[in-house]
Amino acid sequence: MNHPTKTCNKCKERKPIEEFHINRSSLDGLRNDCKRCRTTPSDGFYSVYYLPEHNYVGMTKHIKGRMQNHRKKGKTTEGYKIIGTYDTAIEAHYVETKMHLEGYEGFHYYETKGRKVG
Numbered sequence: 001m002n003h004p005t006k007t008c009n010k011c012k013e014r015k016p017i018e019e020f021h022i023n024r025s026s027l028d029g030l031r032n033d034c035k036r037c038r039t040t041p042s043d044g045f046y047s048v049y050y051l052p053e054h055n056y057v058g059m060t061k062h063i064k065g066r067m068q069n070h071r072k073k074g075k076t077t078e079g080y081k082i083i084g085t086y087d088t089a090i091e092a093h094y095v096e097t098k099m100h101l102e103g104y105e106g107f108h109y110y111e112t113k114g115r116k117v118g
């Protein structure tokens with residue numbers, strides 16, 4: 001029997017459909033990029049990140065552009081960490097808020113004067 005497969009539009013590999021996340025708004029009900037490609041941070045989904053130099057946790061859909069932006073505003077992005085990547089802004093925002101409340105590696109939002117930057 002032929003097992004249904006789909007070609008990932010990022011790595012261009014043909015893979016079994018289990019290798020793709022479900023996306024109800026697409027024609028075939030699956031995402032166009034495979035699960036493995038989605039674990040590699042890039043534009044197109046939401047990343048929650050941490051700037052160790054500034055004890056700053058933020059989220060963005062465009063990690064590279066955001067880092068450039070931080071640098072333009074004089075922030076050090078050296079050694080930044082991606083805490084996680086998420087399909088939706090809601091999930092990413094939840095994690096970001098959790099980090100702000102619970103802290104991350106010693107960082108505690110309410111102990112800093114830093115205002116959240118869009």
Ligand SMILES: [Zn+2]
Nearest residue numbers: 008011034037
């Ligand atoms: Zn792929």
